[in-house]
Amino acid sequence: MASRSPAARRRRPAAVHRIEIAVRPGEMDPAGHEAALALAGVGLPDVKDVRVLRSWFLQGAHDAGTLERAARGVLANPVLDVFAVDATLDVPVVGGARSVEVTIARRPGVTQPEAESARVALHAVGVEVSEVHASRTFVVTTSASQAQVVAAARRALGNDVIEDVVAGRPTTHTFPTPKRAPVRRRTIKLRRIDDAALEKLSTDMGLSLSLEEMQTIQEHFRALRREPTDVELETLAQTWSEHCKHKTLAGPVRMRDGEGERVYRNLLKETIFDATRRLDKAWCWSVFKDNAGVIEFDGDVGACMKVETHNHPSAIEPYGGAGTGIGGVIRDILGTGLGARPVANTDVFCFGDPRTADDDVPRGCLHPARLLKGVVAGVRDYGNRMGIPTVNGAICFDPDYVGNPVVYAGCVGLLPKAYVEKAARPGDAIVAFGGRTGRDGIHGATFSSVELTSESETVSSGAVQIGDPITEKKVLDVLLQGRDAGWFTAVTDCGAGGFSSAVGEMGEATGAEVDLAAAPLKYPGLLPYEIWISEAQERMVAAVPPKHVDAFLALCASEDVEAVVLGHFRDDRRLVVRHGTTKLADLEMEFLHDGLPRPERAASYVPPVTREPRRRPKKRYDKDVLQLLGMPQIGSKEWVVRQYDHEVQAGAVVRAFTGPHHGPADAAVIAPVLGSRKGLVLANGINPAYGRLDPYQMALLAVDEALRNAVAVGADPKRIAVLDNFTWGRCSRPETLGALVRAAEGCRDAAMLYRTPFISGKDSLNNEFRTDDGRLIVVPPTLLVSAIGVIGDVRRTTTSDLKRAGDVLLLVGATHDELGGSHWYRLRDELGQNVPTVRPGAPRTLATVARLIRQGYVRAAHDLAEGGLAVAAAEMVLASDFGATIDLAKVPGPSKDDDVRLFSESATRFLLEVSPAHASEALAALKRAGVAAARVGKVTKATSLVMTGREGDGSPATRIELDAEKLRLAWREALPTDDAKQTSGRAARRGGKR
């Protein structure tokens, strides 16, 4: 925050001095480099070089010596930088004839964390300043015009919500005098308007409420014999949003498909949640009610997990959208029970094909490669700064994500059992702490419930939040101390809907009263309703009994966390909102939470008509394997993962990469309590291709994939819980909703088959993009299943890299002719029809493999997934210093075709490396359990993958022979590293300061 001391308010114009700083000429300028890529990425021609110049404007009477000290000792790094005091720094033009300057600065009044940091540091060296302002000037060497550069900078480097982008380099700065907005109660005339006017009102106010919902509100206020206020309408819109109330999943549905007609009164409750209830696991401590599901971890300590979507903000502003997605899900964990300690993050993304030609990206959409880079930078900068390791994830690519990327962010926390339950009590203070409230993120909850268009970037820019991870880290620090001191009766996060949702939910059973005038603001001028529904980041709300309020406020102050008493909980189940003495809302909690109409929705499902392509046997499949390894979906994500701190907290045991040559691991294992061998396994299952063919099987397959990934590293399938995340199109179309119903039923049946409970979930609907010419791009039905399991001893885990020559390779699980939706088909642009089917024996397979690993028989394990046996074997080889031979004739299962055996993606299969001494015993154990398994080959000293099949006459024939180094190359070069394509301007704004 640009600080405002009393001296400044007296309007005595104090001198404003300027310090300009740049990286020494000839030295690498990381922020300039990023900016150059970003500008080129939005099509600015002929960008030869960019240098970044940081300008500081300091208000206060200072002599040249003091300013020199400020620059040399604090603001610049003399080893790396050059600077000028009240003078213009000469930035040499590199590689071109001329340069153009463009300056970006936060708008007046917008929080500037670096300005506050500068004030603190300058104070330490005895330089007192009343005001600080910072800006960045980009000196761009290019032949493009000034106007072109400014336009490109506005798109690639600036953020219109909070920043001004101007031509040139300002030499002075005028600090604004704060303005105050008058506060008054605003009523909306609602009682006497017709349906058309109701719909118009919903649209004009950005409420995203349906006609039926508006009518319900109208009737309510007719009965009350008064008009609603704007704050009341906004509160209802937030609370009734799809984002907050899950109207579709938790609503009544009439479903018609080949199995006839059935009606669900509450789809979620009667499918996924019902399975959890029937499974009734004692180790599930809290399911589907709090921010996150909680399971037993170790004695009195529980583990909780939540996965959120942040699709729409990320589509518009990938860096900020993804960063605040992570920030938001971390607050979900902080707000679970009385507060959990985050120990791991996960992230799963779906993008359009990163190799899409620029012209094929619809107007208003960011190029998938740019989205990828921006999203990764956002996750990196937020997660790393929070000190939470990002340990598990996945990236999917499909052309239909081009208009609407999918960003899932997950967080795992630990909390003692005593802190799982919470309930605010009447009289408890409502304490808000953390970040200040601003105009950022207004209408995020309602925005997420509409389709995107090419106008979304401008129309909805206010819905994108701005993250400040250090503030959230400070919040984490005081929250856990406050929890352990026993000062809270409840806590929750400010997420979608801001204070309105946080207070509305916490006070649902009691009632609550809030004075918005108490909320600290980032800048003056916010309307009361904006304060109430702002989704400004890094804010939490705690219910604190009066006797502990002072102690908690003092703790917050001691760690530089802003905290205020916003109000108190009432005992009459009313939600009262004031600003000072002006009453702005007075709603019954019952109407707010239960008044929402629940219309029955129609759903239907007709299986798509597809067919299997004609396959012709080939002599060699080497090229197919290399092409598969080179698919972005299968290939190495090393470029992404290395940017995440996956080691902080020192809990990592099985990481994203494994083996001396860094091959892919199946799942993450962490030992989150230092010194303890108790572990958590984190895995995920997702395959959107199946959503197109059979959403029911997709759900079963996603659960199967998540579980077999977890089991492959050594998890006990009896102690795994899963989470669901649906990303779907608009469910007012019966066929779209029908696919969702089929997926929910698949989840239910998977839970019962594996006896694996779902403990939490989330849905994001309306993921569609309408292009300028009216074409609708709908995301494929996308279900992410995240698994969290408990491991008794992390030393009894295994990894996928081969470990000893001479070891036996066992293939576990039968291979069927199930190439439908496979990656091998996708290479040929085919979808096929034969989707893999999860078979009743799957749980036995998982249990037996888990036991073999626990017994120490298994030296390496890898599940068979994308690309089938061929890719799994290739990955085990490329990670290691060894090779492998595999005889395809030995592959168990009904199909005799080599191509099926190589590439089919049949479910519940593993490739295990077992020492020769244990091989027979392991096979016998599998056989006893009724699991199909066979010796298919062995580990070799020669570092190549050799897979042999049979000719028509039965004689052996080599199908694949590839050196490990060749496999590595293909796998590592899968993600395009064309930096210009992947550039996010928002990352450049952070400069090199990470």
Added chain:
Amino acid sequence: MSAKAKTATVRKAKAPTTKPRVKAASARAGRGKRTPHVLVLRAPGTNCDRETAYAFEQAGATTTAVHVNALLASPRQLESVDGFVLPGGFSYGDDLGAGAVLGTMLRTKLGDPLKRLVDRGGIVLGICNGFQVLVRTGLLPGWDDESGEDRLVALASNAQNRYEDRWVTLEATSKHCVFVRPGDRLHVPVAHAEGRFVTRDPAVRQSMVDRDLVALRYVAPKGVSPAPFPFNPNGAEDDIAGITDPTGRVLGLMPHPERNQLPWQDPRFHRGDAPGVPDGRLPFRRAVQYLERR
């Protein structure tokens, strides 16, 4: 420890001395071997404090975490401890460059107590962001200029211009640094975006080598020197990963030895190639042993 005891110690410790003296913290352990006490600094954005404290405790020290605001309010806490450690993280968001704000605060407000701690035989350790802070405080590699404004070294953006998390191998080169012995090898992770060690000019670097101030270097397999990426993970000059000061009691390093304290933390564990005693324990053990003996 009572406030009284602290004050008493402070008075005794006031005069700088080269000879370590027995203090309240160690007296707690009774006669014989002393149990060194280490203060772990927390600041806004610090995020490796828990595992760093754990590493010192594993090595036989006791630890207390202190928030920078509390330490600024009573700097005397430094007078009663044997060691001070700045863990990794993003102090104050690294808003003015890595470690700049906290470094400036420590230099101006705690410079003298920190110098006294080192002078009386105490140790100071900065890991990752803590290292970045230490080069901003003047404790590393030691100022030429008393005002502390004339910096000699810096940690610049990684040569590849991105954050990098990977395991590296370090070899100790300093003979006088109490945290290491020449030839010590450590397999530990790095995780940073600004870890490229640079000196102001070649003369500074040569002088650091001559004065035995280079404590740890990144090494490549088969001793290839200079180590190419990824073995030198950030393009640091002369493969320098960590440096010490003329006393040998201050160490700053970019990699995270506190993240390799338990056998299963080492990625080589599943291949059976991880040593029985994790590498990362070495610098903590050596420092604590030094404190116990003095």
